[in-house]
Amino acid sequence: MMRKCCQMRKDMKCVCVICISLSMFAVFLLSYMTSYELQTKTHMRRVILGGLGEFNSRGNTREENSIQIVEVVDTSGKKYRLDSFLDSSQEDSVELHFGSKNKVVTSATTDVQTTHAQTTTPHGWIQKNCTGIQQTSELLQTKTFQFLANYKNPCWHEPLRQVKVYSRNRFSEFSRYSKLALNKLEEEWAKRISNNPYPRRLRCLPYFFIAGQPKCGSTDLYQKLTSHPDVVTPPIKEPHWWGKNRYGWRLNYTTAIPLTDYIDLFDRAALMIEHVVNPLVPVEDGAEPFHQVITGDASVSTLWDSDDWWRLDENCGRKEPLYTNADYIHHFLPNAKIIVILRDPTERLYSDYLYFQKSRKSAEDFHLEVTKAINGFEACLGKYTQRSCIYNRTVANLSKVRLRIGLYYEFIKEWLKVYPLDQMLIIRLDDYARDTRLTLQRVFNFLGLRKLKRDEEHIFQKPVANKRRLKDKNIGKMFRDTNRILDNFYRPFNEKLAELLDDTNFLWTYDSI
Known part of the structure; x- marks a missing residue:
């Protein structure tokens, strides 16, 4: 009986070792198959894409209309900002390559024998030949x-x-x-x-x-x-x-x-x-x-x-x-009722950070991420329109804080292009709580x-x-300096919102949290 038990234990150990080995091999294989390489010869484990060259695990591409490089992660798992690999002071672009085979991302509209490499700009864009591309939205063509x-x-x-x-x-x-x-x-x-x-x-x-x-x-x-x-x-x-x-x-x-x-x-x-x-x-x-x-x-x-x-x-x-x-919503629902509830964007951003950031949360980390987000947004404004930078996922993901969500004026303005103000109810969390x-x-x-x-x-x-x-409350308030920086960043947008809605309450009072 003892011998059988010992044998069973050995068998179980063998099974465990085999399972662990297979798991490690699978992780290694997945890491290899999803690796990318930039022209700078910096080897990447992952580049999260948002567009044209959207790779699957086999390295095939599903061609889309454009590309935004969202995130770069090196072989050790460390994340980098895109602009640490691309010199934003230069107009030159870099080629995006896949894995160790140095496969260049190509356009679906380019002939295979005369393939030209796609290129990306400092804010993640890859250009594409749009000849013959349909110019009407599928949703807007859908029968109501x-x-x-x-x-x-x-x-x-x-x-x-x-x-x-x-x-x-x-x-x-x-x-x-x-x-x-x-x-x-x-x-x-x-x-x-x-x-x-x-x-x-x-x-x-x-x-x-x-x-x-x-x-x-x-x-x-x-x-x-x-x-x-x-x-x-x-x-x-x-x-x-x-x-x-x-x-x-x-x-x-x-x-x-x-x-x-x-x-x-x-x-x-x-x-x-x-x-x-x-x-x-x-x-x-x-x-x-x-x-x-x-x-x-x-x-x-x-x-x-x-x-x-x-x-x-x-x-x-x-x-x-x-x-x-x-x-798109107006196309199907022109009489829809739109409700929007807002709060001081500075407070909103800190609350959002504490809720969605799962680890290493602190007032110091929040300050660093805010600085990174504002710098990235302002760098984008140096080359592109404000609307372009707001709807650019690459720019948004340069930081862990979702800075642009607090630009309420810019989003509400889009909705008022198609919906009259009497179909929108915009309320403040301050009033709702009071x-x-x-x-x-x-x-x-x-x-x-x-x-x-x-x-x-x-x-x-x-x-x-x-x-x-409670654990987020224990982290405490944001730094006063962070609060001041964010108030200054959001103030012009709040002023436009207050003017748009004819309500000075949307200026908020920049009290400390």
């Missing part, structure tokens, strides 16, 4: 939906031809809750198909968007707003489809997520919208009852994150996007929601959601 008049929320009916309508939905691949919700819905569709000769389902898009901004109280606002009896929610609070996931952000950009998959997320809400009618609206004989329930999208990237604009043919050769998320009830009533009025009954007013007393974590 005819919404039902007896539904407050934008909805329409579609024939229901099969039960397994969500088998290829991309959101179910990374959201377990979404997958469960969609699978549950298929039980309802099975009943409809078996009981109705002409089955159909109600399809809906959001009536409202809480479009921005991160770390400004949007989670608490969303939770209290969706507690209203006439508001129903999709299974994912922030699908980020308009800003990121349309291009497959959560799927490592391996596949795009179509509009139909996004609409699927609102099918459960649509089912509830369909079953609730307004008893106060009289119904004439033979007429359809009125459905007053609404749903929304609370992705706070929607206002500002148009970073993947370079993937679209219409932007080929451009240094800034022709259209933003505002244009008088939550009054601010929520403003939101309810903006969305045309009925007044709450007395026994429903408990939602005003709900605990604050997504508060700053």
Whole structure:
């Protein structure tokens, strides 16, 4: 018996050694296969790309419209700024090479026998021949939906031809809750198909968007707003489809997520919208009852994150996007209600840093990253337009702090190009925190929601959601010098925002945190 036990232990050790060896080999192989090399002969383990030469692990390229080099990591794992490899004082560009074979990234429009190397500028751009490229956005060419008049929320009916309508939905691949919700819905569709000769389902898009901004109280606002009896929610609070996931952000950009998959997320809400009618609206004989329930999208990237604009043919050769998320949403939802909640951008940035930075957080590190971010942004302004630098992912990723999110004026200005101001409600976290009830009533009025009954007013007393974590509070305040630098950086943008909205409260008072 003892011999058998000893033998079993030896076998287990052998298995462990083999597994560890295989894992180490796999890591080494992956590292090698995703390595890059610049013309400076500096060997890289990884260059994270955002454009034309988007490599997979086999070194093949999937040609896009342009490129932005987002991040450079050397063989030891140390990260570098792009401008530490590129001399921004020179107009000369460098070639991007793949692995040890020195494979040059080439344009899809260039003949193989006369291949010319693509070149990148100091801010990450690679030029591409745009001859013959389509100049109209795919989304803007998509046919719009005819919404039902007896539904407050934008909805329409579609024939229901099969039960397994969500088998290829991309959101179910990374959201377990979404997958469960969609699978549950298929039980309802099975009943409809078996009981109705002409089955159909109600399809809906959001009536409202809480479009921005991160770390400004949007989670608490969303939770209290969706507690209203006439508001129903999709299974994912922030699908980020308009800003990121349309291009497959959560799927490592391996596949795009179509509009139909996004609409699927609102099918459960649509089912509830369909079953609730307004008893106060009289119904004439033979007429359809009125459905007053609404749903929304609370992705706070929607206002500002148009970073993947370079993937679209219409932007080929451009240094800034022709259209933003505002244009695409307006194409489908010209009557959408847009809610934006803001706070002092200096405070927002520090809160954002403490929340999203997972390790080595400190006031000193924050100061260094702020300095790096401002320097990178100002260096970009020396060569490109302000709009180009704001929508340049390379510039944004030069630092760990998301400096540009606080440029509220620049993003809201884009939305006001297509939406009138009375379809946008822009509120301050300061006001929301000071008088939550009054601010929520403003939101309810903006969305045309009925007044709450007395026994429903408990939602005003709900605990604050997504508060700053205790361990982050223990880090303390930012340095006074950091606060001053950020206040000076954001002040011109705040002044423009206050003028745009005709409200001096958006100047904020630059108190210490």
